[in-house]
Amino acid sequence: xxxxxxxxxxxxxxxxxxxxxxxxxxxxxxxxxxxxxxxxxxxxxxxxxxxxxxxxxxxxxxxxxxxxxxxxxxxxxxxxxxxxxxxxxxxxxxxxxxxxxxxxxxxxxxxxxxxxxxxxxxxxxxxxxxxxxxxxxxxxxxxxxxxxxxxxxxxxxxxxxxxxxx
Amino acid sequence: xxxxxxxxxxxxxxxxxxxxxxxxxxxxxxxxxxxxxxxxxxxxxxxxxxxxxxxxxxxxxxxxxxxxxxxxxxxxxxxxxxxxxxxxxxxxxxxxxxxxxxxxxxxxxxxxxxxxxxxxxxxxxxxxxxxxxxxxxxxxxxxxxxxxxxxxxxxxxxxxxxxxxx
DNA sequence: TATTGTTATACTCTATAACTATA
DNA sequence: TATAGTTATAGAGTATAACAATA
Numbered sequence: 560x561x562x563x564x565x566x567x568x569x570x571x572x573x574x575x576x577x578x579x580x581x582x583x584x585x586x587x588x589x590x591x592x593x594x595x596x597x598x599x600x601x602x603x604x605x606x607x608x609x610x611x612x613x614x615x616x617x618x619x620x621x622x623x624x625x626x627x628x629x630x631x632x633x634x635x636x637x638x639x640x641x642x643x644x645x646x647x648x649x650x651x652x653x654x655x656x657x658x659x660x661x662x663x664x665x666x667x668x669x670x671x672x673x674x675x676x677x678x679x680x681x682x683x684x685x686x687x688x689x690x691x692x693x694x695x696x697x698x699x700x701x702x703x704x705x706x707x708x709x710x711x712x713x714x715x716x717x718x719x720x721x722x723x724x725x
Numbered sequence: 726x727x728x729x730x731x732x733x734x735x736x737x738x739x740x741x742x743x744x745x746x747x748x749x750x751x752x753x754x755x756x757x758x759x760x761x762x763x764x765x766x767x768x769x770x771x772x773x774x775x776x777x778x779x780x781x782x783x784x785x786x787x788x789x790x791x792x793x794x795x796x797x798x799x800x801x802x803x804x805x806x807x808x809x810x811x812x813x814x815x816x817x818x819x820x821x822x823x824x825x826x827x828x829x830x831x832x833x834x835x836x837x838x839x840x841x842x843x844x845x846x847x848x849x850x851x852x853x854x855x856x857x858x859x860x861x862x863x864x865x866x867x868x869x870x871x872x873x874x875x876x877x878x879x880x881x882x883x884x885x886x887x888x889x890x891x
Numbered sequence: 892t893a894t895t896g897t898t899a900t901a902c903t904c905t906a907t908a909a910c911t912a913t914a
Numbered sequence: 915t916a917t918a919g920t921t922a923t924a925g926a927g928t929a930t931a932a933c934a935a936t937a
Contacts, residue, residue, distance in 0.1 A: 567848065578748075581744075581871050584794070629929095655894095655895085657894065657895040658896085658936095687733070689871065698743075698867050699739040700860075702864075706746045709746070709747065786918070796906055797918080797920085798905080798907080798919090799905050822913055822914085824918060825918075
C-alpha cells in the first residue's frame with residue numbers, strides 16, 4: 560500500500576475541485592426545481608425521463624436499475640411512490656412472469672412536461688450561461704469520453720447485482 | 726409559463742448528460758472509498774480537508790457552513806460525529822463567545838493522511854485515466870469558469886441563512 | 892439452482908423550528 | 915434586535931437480508 564502513483568497534478572486538482580464544486584451546486588438546485596415544479600425526487604425524475612424516452616414507455620425494473628446506481632429495494636421504493644401518484648403503472652411481464660414492467664402514464668408524461676422547461680432553465684442558468692459554444696463543445700467531448708469509459712468499465716457501485724457471499 | 730427559451734442545443738444536452746453521468750458514478754465511488762478507508766462520510770471528509778488546508782487548522786462553524794450547502798444543524802451533527810471520534814475539537818472563540826471554533830486534531834490529520842492516497846487513486850482512475858493533458862487542461866478551464874460564476878452568484882441553496890418569514 | 896422483485900428493518904442524513912446565549 | 919450554534923424531532927432515502935415466485 561505504498562502509494563504507487565504520485566499525487567494529482569496541479570491542473571488535475573483544479574479540474575477535480577471545479578468538477579466537485581459545480582456538481583455540489585448544480586445538483587441541489589436541480590433537485591429543488593424538480594420538487595417545487597413537480598414534487599419529484601431526482602431519482603423519480605430520472606425514472607420518468609428514461610421511461611418517457613423509450614418508444615414503448617416501458618421498462619423492466621432490472622432495466623431501470625442497470626442504468627442507475629440504486630439498489631433494487633430503493634428502486635422498488637421509488638417506483639411505488641410513482642405508482643401511488645398514478646405517474647406509472649406496474650404489471651407482470653407476460654413473457655417472463657418474474658419481471659415487472661413499469662410503464663409511464665399520461666399523467667406521468669404530463670408531469671414530465673411540466674417539469675422540463677424549468678429543469679432546462681436551471682441547467683442553462685447554472686451550467687451554460689457563461690460558456691462559449693466552443694467551451695460547451697469541449698466539455699461535451701471530454702466528459703463524454705470519461706462517461707464512455709466509465710460505462711465500459713463500471714465501478715463496483717454500478718455492478719448489476721452483488722453475487723453471493725460464498 | 727410559455728417557455729421563454731428554446732431547449733438546450735444538442736451539444737449542451739450531450740455535455741449535461743455526460744456531466745450528470747460522470748457525477749453519478751464518481752460520487753458513490755468516492756464515498757465508498759472514504760467509508761472503507763476511514764469511515765468518513767463525504768461531508769466529514771470535506772470538513773476535515775478544509776480544516777487541514779487551513780494554516781491554523783481551525784474554522785468557525787459559520788465559516789465551514791458557508792462553503793458547503795448544508796444547513797447549520799446538519800453541520801452540527803457532522804461536527805459532533807467528528808468530535809466524538811476525536812478527529813476534531815470544538816471550543817468557544819475568545820473573541821466572540823457566540824462562535825464555536827472547530828480544530829482538526831492530530832488524529833484527524835492522521836485519518837486524512839490515511840484516506841488521501843486512495844481518494845486520489847479513485848479520482849485518477851475514474852476521471853483522468855483516459856484523458857490527455859490537454860483535455861484535463863480544458864476541463865479545468867471550462868469548469869473553473871463555471872465554478873467562478875456560481876460562487877459569485879450562488880443559487881438559493883447556498884445562501885448563508887434564510888431570513889425570517891416576515 | 893439462478894433470477895426477479897418485494898418486504899421488513901435499521902440506519903444515515905438532512906431540514907425545520909424552537910431554544911439558549913452572546914453582540 | 916440580530917447573530918451563532920445546539921437540540922428535538924420528523925421525514926426522506928438507502929441498503930441489507932430474508933423471502934416468495936418464476937425460469
